[in-house]
Amino acid sequence: MRRIDLLRNPKRLIPILIGSVAGIFVLIDRLFPGIGSIANGSQILLNWATVIAAFALIAGSTNVIIHHIKRLASTDPKRWYSIALLLGVIIPPALAVYGYSTQGRANVLELGLFQDVIRWVYAPISISLLALLTFFGLTAAIHAFGAGQREAIIVVSVALLFLVLQLPVLAGLPYLGETLGWIQRYIVMAGLRGLIFGSAIGAIVASIRILLGIDLPYLDR
Template sequence: MRFKASVVVAILTGAIMLLGYFLPGIFFASVRDVMLRSGMIIGTVALLLGVGNLLQVHLRKIREQRPGHLYSIFMVISLFSVFAVVVLFGPAHPYSVWVVSEIQRPLEIGLMGLLAVVLLLAGVRLLFRRQALGTLVFFLTAFLVLLGTAPLPFISLPFLEGLRNWIAQVPAVAGARGIILGVALGATATGLRVLLGFDQPYER
C-alpha cells in the first residue's frame, strides 16, 4: 500500500484548518496562523506561476508563428511594460493608477458594457428557445424589476418601485436563499470529499 505524502498533507491541512474554525484554542490558533500565512504566500506564488503559464502559452504561439501570434506579441509587451511600471513605482503610484484608469478600466468597463448587449440578446433568444412556465416567470420578474429600477420620464410611480422592492426583498430572496443553501450543502460535500481523501486533484 502506497502511502502518499500529498494525501496526508491535504487531509491534515484541511482538518487542522477546519477544526480551527470550530474549536478555538491556543494550539490551533498558532498552527492555523502559520498555515494561513503560508497559504497566502503559496497562493500568491501559484498566481505568479499562472502568469508564467500565460506567458508560456503566448510565447509558444509566437515561437511557432501560429495564427494570431501578433496579438500575443502585443500581449507580452503590455504585460512586461505594466509589470515594470508597477514594480518600479508601486501599485498606488500615479503612474500605476494611470495604467489602471486609462487602460485597464476602459477595457474592463467596455467588456462589461458588452455584457449588457450579450445579456439582452441572450434574453431575447431565450424567449425563442425555451417557452415554459419558468421562462415566462423569469421574464415577467425581469420586466418588473427593470421597470422599477428605471426612473420613468416625467413621472414617478411609487407603486412600481414598491413592487420592485417587494420582489427583490421577498420572493427573489426566497429563491436566492434556496440556491445558496443548496450550494452551501454542495460546497460542504465537495470540501469533505477532499478532506476524506476521495478526491485528489493534486495527485500527479
C-alpha cells in the same frame, strides 16, 4: 477498487494524507479558536500555503506569458487576442512595482494611475461582460422555451417584463418605481440570498469531500 489502488500507491496516498490532515487541522482551529498548539500550527500551515500559492501564481503567470508570446509568433489567426491577455497579466504587477519604487506605496489601490485604469478600462469592460452574460442567459432561456419547458416560460416572461420595465420611457408611470423597488428589495434579494446559500453549501460539501479524500482534484486521474 479505486480506494484499494490508492492505498497501494504511496505517491498518491501521501498527498491525500498531507492535504486532509492539514485541512482538518486548520478547520479545527477555526471551529475552536484559542487552543495554543493548534492555533500556532494552523498559522504555520497558513503561512506555508501563502508562500506556496505565491510561487504557484508566479509559475502560472510565467507559463501563460511564455505560451502567448509563442502564440504571437505563430500563424494562428486568433493570435492577436493574446495581446489583450498579455496586457492584462503584465499591467497590474507593473503598476504595483511602479508605485512601490516611485511613491513607496505597497498598496497598488492607492495609486491614482491604477484608479484611472479601473475607472476607464476595467469597469466598462466588466459592465459590458455582465450585459452580455444577461443576454446570453436570456437567449438560452428562449431556446429552452422553444423546447416547451415550463420553467423556461417563467424565466423568459419575467426577464422580458423586467427588461421592458427598465426603459426610461416607463420611469414616469405612477407606482411603477415603488413596485420595482419593492420587487428588488424583497423578491430579487430573496433569490440572491438563496443563490448565495446554495453556493456556500456546495462549497462546504466540496471541501468536506476533498478533506476526506473522496474527490481528488489536485491529483492526475
